[in-house]
Amino acid sequence: KQEVTQIPAALSVPEGENLVLNCSFTDSAIYNLQWFRQDPGKGLTSLLLIQSSQREQTSGRLNASLDKSSGRSTLYIAASQPGDSATYLCAVRGSFWDSSYKLIFGSGTRLLVRP
């Protein structure tokens, strides 16, 4: 059974710092991995999608990497801003027919960027 873990559970940093959020998964048989942002009481906003054949994806100040064989992904945020404060979730989609229909989520990292 696929399990997704995110470390740290919470992170507080001063504005301007570069930071790394970690996501690990137990089953390397995945189709893709997706990073989301969730603001308090809101839905999820998709940030980056990495296919299983890719090593990384970039969007603006965000860079996500994927090492499928070791079951790890990282989300790198450059020059953090107070507006980046949110919960960041990673989710994997399984590659077997009986698991490919759904996303398995980690419990998220709550990020606070202090002005």
Place this chain on the structure above:
Amino acid sequence: EADIYQTPRYLVIGTGKKITLECSQTMGHDKMYWYQQDPGMELHLIHYSYGVNSTEKGDLSSESTVSRIRTEHFPLTLESARPSHTSQYLCASRPTGWTEAFFGQGTRLTVV
């Protein structure tokens, strides 16, 4: 920006009432999902649909039911709400293929 909408955004309702949470998407996606999320906790899949007239239960047992009569519409119904149903409900959709999923803004349900 994703065109997937949930209504209502917030709902406070009494025990025993029947409620329907609405989810609509205008992207023509055939796959749609309902997730349940308690505050500070993980998302758990409760229902999904491959397309019209196709619905399945997810990993987390739920007393809710769903229907998929039209591609763009995937409502979730609770026949008799209970305080244990208090949670946030998130709807998502994606097209067929190795593509990203898009989420609605969620419905925060409180049953008193």
